[in-house]
Amino acid sequence: MPAEPGPAPAPPGESPTPSARFGILPSEVSDIATTWRTEGTAVSDLDFSAFTSVTGAGSRTLAAARSVDGPGQQCTDSVGIRLTALADALTSFNSRAQETDGVAADRIRGLVER
Numbered sequence: 001m002p003a004e005p006g007p008a009p010a011p012p013g014e015s016p017t018p019s020a021r022f023g024i025l026p027s028e029v030s031d032i033a034t035t036w037r038t039e040g041t042a043v044s045d046l047d048f049s050a051f052t053s054v055t056g057a058g059s060r061t062l063a064a065a066r067s068v069d070g071p072g073q074q075c076t077d078s079v080g081i082r083l084t085a086l087a088d089a090l091t092s093f094n095s096r097a098q099e100t101d102g103v104a105a106d107r108i109r110g111l112v113e114r
Contacts, residue, residue: 029094037087044080048072 014025051068 026094026098029090029097033087033090033094036083036090040080040083040087042080043076043083046072046076048076 014027048069051065051072054062054065056062
């Protein structure tokens with residue numbers, strides 16, 4: 001059985017100690033949420049209106065291309081909203097996880113030494 005990979009190196013500015021590399025760092029979760037939010041905005045900003053003015057000899061393909069505007073916009077709006085909602089949920093999760101971790105750490109630190 002192959003050995004498990006070692007911990008990933010800490011990002012710049014983060015603690016390199018092994019205990020800090022348990023799981024995923026809050027900054028990494030924040031970066032994911034930021035990416036999802038940015039991509040959600042980019043997807044929502046896609047514009048399909050130019051498809052309505054596609055010209056050429058009449059065919060079903062051109063007719064289909066001309067009809068992309070509404071459904072395409074609905075689809076990308078939906079995906080953009082979903083990515084933004086996921087970013088919001090992940091941001092909330094990250095905040096709560098840090099609070100919970102802090103409370104748990106304080107309780108452990110507060111134990112009487114033996």
